[in-house]
Amino acid sequence: MGETKYTKDHEYIRLEGDVVVVGISDYAQSQLGDVVFVELPKAGKKLAKGDEAAVVESVKAASEVYAPVSGEVWEVNAALEAQPGTINEDPEGTGWFIKLKLSDASELASLMSEADYKTYLASIH
Amino acid sequence: MPEPETTAVPLRHTPLHDRHVSLGARMVGFAGYDMPVQYKEGILAEHLWTRTHAGLFDVSHMGQCFLVGRDHETVARALEALIPADIVHLLPGQQRYSQFLNAEGGVMDDIMVTRSADPEEDGTLMVVVNAGCKDADFAHLKAHLPPQIKLIIAEHRALLALQGPEAASVLARHCAGADRMAFMTGVSTLFDTISVHISRSGYSGEDGFEISVKADKVAVVNERLLAHPEVKPIGLGARDSLRLEAGLCLYGHELDPTTSPVEAGIQWSIQKRRREEGGFLGFERIRRELAEGAVRKRVGLLPEGRAPAREGTEITTVDGVNIGTVTSGGFGPTLNGPCAMGYVATPHSALGTKVHLMVRGNAMPATIVAMPFVPHRFHRA
Structure with missing residues (x-):
């Protein structure tokens, strides 16, 4: 399993060959609270970095999840539709959202390492 | 996942603010107050707990006031000029839901009015209003009440809501007979040795109570209620999801100055005498909508x-x-x-x-x- 990288908007990606797994960080799920609904894109959709990739809804509010890098939606985690609470229980594991086929590997350099993300979380609190 | 907005205006605290923080609440700005939106277990668990056991809510941000006049009829008639409910015929200790209406029949706030149960306090109405409207409500009352009616703003009172199927058995351990009170009645009584005013009402769709107590005593009441295994602290997030499932209006959402109580489907709160006689701000629109539909x-x-x-x-x-x-x-x-x-x-x-x-x-x-x-x-x- 490859290295996990993070955005300032609290999405993560994990590199698995030329596909990246995208989800939201443990911090993000704790801020959202109980997830009750998730809207995922269709496989094949092309996303540019920063595009809205998914919508995640807690009891109180809806939040957008943005594509951390550009690419084509390769696979979606359809199990989340029946079990959205998986995002709270295991956000960086079985609670992943989508897999993207990278279109520009150089974009990875703009993301934070796990250590940098921890520093970033400390800085916003 | 954008960051939540932050506000530059300093938020007010209820007397239980520090206790919410120590219980692990996530605090958010609401109607000018820093309030608990949820505690550690989260909105889902808090909501379900309230529907099956008893939830304790700090609603001290809400406005409480007393209207005092010579006798019940005098003070009731004065308030009736501003709201469409029948207050004159409230029995001692009876509580009623109503609304302050503007001259155009729009809702300025929705309120709870209780006639004091105490014969010594004949001519006293207790009114509870929404936090976000309270300054405007009190100004409205001051501007419209006749000089012989005294408005006493109860700034130093806190308000708790204990809601859920186990609320009555819990409260009866501190307030004898609370479990025998009728829905929509209120009484001044003792919580152990502390003076409180309790009413059997709430905003969750469940059985429950609201407990008005002096601000310097609310921490004791709060701790004694939380000490019961049936009771957990519940934040504003679950308060909102509970009232939504219960189909209850929230001011600023279902109700606002352009919306009439007839449009809102709460015309059940306008008793027959008031529909016929009018005599309140906004009556023309209410009369027309009741006759012709909204x-x-x-x-x-x-x-x-x-x-x-x-x-x-x-x-x-x-x-x-x-x-x-x-x-x-x-x-x-x-x-x-x-x-x-x-x-x-x-x-x-x-x-x-x-x-x-x-x-x-x-x-x-x-x-x-x-x-x-x-x-x-x-x-x-």
Whole structure:
């Protein structure tokens, strides 16, 4: 399993060959609270970095999840539709959202390492 | 995942603020106060706990005041000039839901009015108003009440709500006879040795009580209630999802200065004598709408899918014609699915009407249904 990288908007990606797994960080799920609904894109959709990739809804509010890098939606985690609470229980594991086929590997350099993300979380609190 | 907005205006604290923080609450700004939106277990667990056991809410941000006059009829008639409820015929200790209306029949606030049960306090009404409206409400009362009616703003009183099927048995351990009170009545009594005013009412759709107590005593009452295994602290997040499932209006959402109580479907709170006699601000519109119907109506909306439709969502016919807007919407934890309410043009408001909710550009099928979404379980003795 490859290295996990993070955005300032609290999405993560994990590199698995030329596909990246995208989800939201443990911090993000704790801020959202109980997830009750998730809207995922269709496989094949092309996303540019920063595009809205998914919508995640807690009891109180809806939040957008943005594509951390550009690419084509390769696979979606359809199990989340029946079990959205998986995002709270295991956000960086079985609670992943989508897999993207990278279109520009150089974009990875703009993301934070796990250590940098921890520093970033400390800085916003 | 954008960051939540931060506000530059310093937020006010209730007397229990530090206790919420020590209990691990997530605090948010609400109506000018720093309030607990949820505690550690989260909104889902807190909501379900309140429906099955007892939830304790700090609602000290709400406004409390007393209107005092020579006798009940004098003070009741003075308040009746501003609200459409029958207050003159309230029995001692009886509580009633009503609204301050503006001259155009729009709702300035929705309120609870209780006639003192104590014969020594004949001529005293207790009024509880929304936090976000309280300054305007008190100014409105000052401007309109005749000089012989005294307005006493109870700034140094806190307010707790204990809601849920186990609320009555818990409260009766501290307030003898609380479990025998009728729904929508109030009484001044002792909580152990502390003077309180309790009413059997609330905002969750469950049986429950509101407990008014001096600010310097509320911490003791709060701790003694939390010490019972049936009781957990509940934040504003679950308060909102509970009242949504119960089909209850929230000021600023279902009710505002342009909306009449007839449109909101709360004309049950306008008793017969008042409908006939009028004599309150805004009566002309109320009379007309009661006779001819309102142009729009508040309805319950049940989406077919799992996606919640939030406030502001456009409501259309199945042919895509705009007929209204969602005013509150979300996920009902007890319903285990999304539910919403909103206003639609009256010709489209019949129960069973199929509509579309425009969520993120997609037409989501939904049905207009009767409310509440979860049956009320008030204590009707």
